[in-house]
Amino acid sequence: MITIVGSGKVGSSIALQAGMREVDDSILLLDIIKGLPQGEAMDINHTLAEQGKDTILRGSNEYADMQGSDIVVIVAGVGRKPGMTRMDLLNTNAGIVRDVARKVAEYARDSIVITVTNPLDPMTYITWKVTNFKPSRVMGMGNLLDLSRFKSFIADELKVSRHSIQALVIGEHGENMLPLVRYSSIAGIPLMHLISAEKAKEIVEKTRKVAAEVIALKGATIYAPANAVAEMLDAIARDRRAIMPVCAYPDGKYGIKDICIGVPAMIGGEGIEEIVEIELNDEERAIFDNGVKAVREAVRSVEI
Structure with a gap:
C-alpha cells in the first residue's frame, strides 16, 4: 500500500498518476480536512475504472489507517505563493512535516518515505531525523522535478524529441540548483x-526561475511535481534500480x-540502493x- 499524506492538488495528482501507472493495488489518501481525501479518492477511482486500471483508492482522516504502508509520500504543508521563495516556507512547514514524520514512525515503521513539502531539502532532513529510519529509506523529490523543466527547455531550444534527451540536475531544490550541462546529451x-x-547558460537560468513563473501565473505547480513523485514510486514499487536525482542523506x-x-x-x-558520486568541476562544485x-x-x- 502507498499512503499519500496531503490530498490537495499535488497529493491528489500524485494519486491519479500512480493509479494510472498501477504502481500498487492500493493507495490511501490521508488528510486532516474532513471529506477531502474521501472525495478525491472517489473521483480518481471513477477515472481509473473507465481506464481499466485496478488500483483502488480510499480516503481517510485517520493516521492509523496508514498502518502497513510500503511507501509514504509526505505532501502536507503550505505551498508557495507568488513572490515567495521555497525557504520562506521553512518555519511553518517544519512543524507540519515534523508532526507527520512522527506519525509515519508510529504507524508505518517499515515504509520508504518520499518527502515533497518545501523547502524540500530541509524537510527531507527533518523527515529522516524524526523517523530515525535508515538513510536509504528516506528521500525527497526535488531534483527530478527540476530535471523535467531542464529537459523541457532543452527540447524547446533544439527542436528535438524530448524522448532523446538525457540530462541531470543536482544540488539544492531552490536558488542554488545545479543543472549539469556537462552531463547532458x-x-x-x-x-x-x-x-x-x-544559450546553455540561458537554459540553466530559466530552469532555476521557472517554478516562480508558473506560480505567478496559476498559483501553484501541480502536474510536474506529481509526475516526478509517480516516477519515483514506480522505480521503488517495480524495483527498477533506476538512476535519478533525488534528495538524500549522502553519508x-x-x-x-x-x-x-x-x-x-x-x-x-529497498529505496536508495546507491548514491552515485560524480566529478564536479570548480564552477559546478x-x-x-x-x-x-x-x-x-x-x-x-x-527545531527538529
Whole structure:
C-alpha cells in the first residue's frame, strides 16, 4: 500500500498518476480536512475504472489507517505563493512535516518515505531525523522535478524529441540548483556540441526561475511535481534500480554528512540502493556548495 499524506492538488495528482501507472493495488489518501481525501479518492477511482486500471483508492482522516504502508509520500504543508521563495516556507512547514514524520514512525515503521513539502531539502532532513529510519529509506523529490523543466527547455531550444534527451540536475531544490550541462546529451551527443555556451547558460537560468513563473501565473505547480513523485514510486514499487536525482542523506559522499541534498542515486525496491558520486568541476562544485550551505543554515535554524 502507498499512503499519500496531503490530498490537495499535488497529493491528489500524485494519486491519479500512480493509479494510472498501477504502481500498487492500493493507495490511501490521508488528510486532516474532513471529506477531502474521501472525495478525491472517489473521483480518481471513477477515472481509473473507465481506464481499466485496478488500483483502488480510499480516503481517510485517520493516521492509523496508514498502518502497513510500503511507501509514504509526505505532501502536507503550505505551498508557495507568488513572490515567495521555497525557504520562506521553512518555519511553518517544519512543524507540519515534523508532526507527520512522527506519525509515519508510529504507524508505518517499515515504509520508504518520499518527502515533497518545501523547502524540500530541509524537510527531507527533518523527515529522516524524526523517523530515525535508515538513510536509504528516506528521500525527497526535488531534483527530478527540476530535471523535467531542464529537459523541457532543452527540447524547446533544439527542436528535438524530448524522448532523446538525457540530462541531470543536482544540488539544492531552490536558488542554488545545479543543472549539469556537462552531463547532458541528445541521443548520446553531448549537449555542448549542439548549443552555444551562452544559450546553455540561458537554459540553466530559466530552469532555476521557472517554478516562480508558473506560480505567478496559476498559483501553484501541480502536474510536474506529481509526475516526478509517480516516477519515483514506480522505480521503488517495480524495483527498477533506476538512476535519478533525488534528495538524500549522502553519508559522506560529496563530502557531506550533516544534511540532505540532491544527488544522483539508484532507486529500487529497498529505496536508495546507491548514491552515485560524480566529478564536479570548480564552477559546478561552487554552485553545489552554495546549495549545501543554504540547506545547512536552514536546518540549523529550525527545531527538529
